[in-house]
Amino acid sequence: MKTIEEIKKAVMAVKLDEPMSSHTYYKIGGPARIYAAPASILELTSLISICERAEIEYFILGNGSNILVSDEGFDGCVIDMSANMKNISVSGEFITADAGCTMNKVAKAALKNSLSGFEELTGVPGTVGGALIMNAGCYGKEISEFIYEANIFKDGSVVRIGRDQMTFGYRDSSLRGMTVLSAVLRLDKGVKSEIEEKMNDIMNKRKLSQPIHLPSCGSVFKRPKDNYAGKLIEDCGLKGRSAGGAMVSNMHAGFIVNTGNATAGDVLELIKIIKNEVYNRFNIMLEEEVIFVGFKREGLI
Incomplete structure (x- = not known):
């Protein structure tokens, strides 16, 4: 109980015995003993430090799109990155996104700023953090093609790593097992009307071929x-x-x-x-x- 009180002091949004069926695309999953939705990097890093010190198993949740939670739930702390940590900004051809930012939000920001290359990833469920860890991709494109740098939480510190410090494979990366905090993606300047047309084509293709x-x-x-x-x-x-x-x-x-x-x-x-x-x-x-x-x-x- 002492650890739970410590978690509640570190993170504003904490629930006990929260049904994971409310947080997964599958609409399946028993309760998480502790569910926390940090609103900042400080809250997140403090939470992880508490869990590690108390030897509480924790799981970083993105958008809940690529997971299956057991009917018994998770006897640890689920850390939801998508609830609050989802800021995004654009500067030139660079898009900076929090790990909890959805791939769709990145695609929309790219369109708004006439940045091309991300169209094939339109509609990919999940968040930037999860996509990086598993090198998510679709229709011949993978997120690894666009990553410029990322901030990760490692050994109690926030560390910035460049593309040359990461390795990617098919649905895998050297980031697996790490906590991604944010990422900078580099796209190309394009023509907004052409980007929008391609995005619409991709979404229509998804609707016709996948049981969304x-x-x-x-x-x-x-x-x-x-x-x-x-x-x-x-x-x-x-x-x-x-x-x-x-x-x-x-x-x-x-x-x-x-x-x-x-x-x-x-x-x-x-x-x-x-x-x-x-x-x-x-x-x-x-x-x-x-x-x-x-x-x-x-x-x-």
Whole structure:
């Protein structure tokens, strides 16, 4: 209790036993023992220091778009970056964004200032911090192409690192395991009407090819070498396959959607079915892109 009181003094917005279903795209997840939404870097760094000193496990939450929280919840502190830490500014071809700023907000700022290159990432769910950590991308573009520098919290200090100090791979980066505070992105000057037209085309493409009308985590699996997870799943005849309230989307087999009353257990069961079916037919073991939060390791594949 003493630690919780300390957290409440350090961060204004703190809730206990907060249902994570209210903070994830999946609309799934049990309670977080502690939920905190820092409003500044000072609040954030103070909170992390308290958790580390008290040996409280913590999880940095972005927009809740690429995670599956267990039905039992998270027995630690969820630190929500997207609630308050979402400032953005533009200077010339540089966009500076807090880690909790959404990718859509960056895309809109780019359009407003006639900056091009970010169009393919329009509509990518999630925040700048999360996107950097996993090197988010879509339609042939990745955020690593635009990163100029970032501020991270490391060993109790705020550290600025340049692009040459970061490495990126497919849905991975050297920033994994670190706390990203903010990032500077560098784009190119463009023609506003052309940027807007391309952004609209990308959004229409998303609406036609992805089940954005239902709760999901986006792509569940990483793309296997020389193939596509969605195609392998579809070729196994798994479109429409259900486990409880979770279903493989009929629109895009790479998505597992919540049809209304899915549990995390339902989604996990369906993931296991998909992995087994694809492996048995194609001898390819799919790797999850979704991040599991609050699960016991032995319950995962």
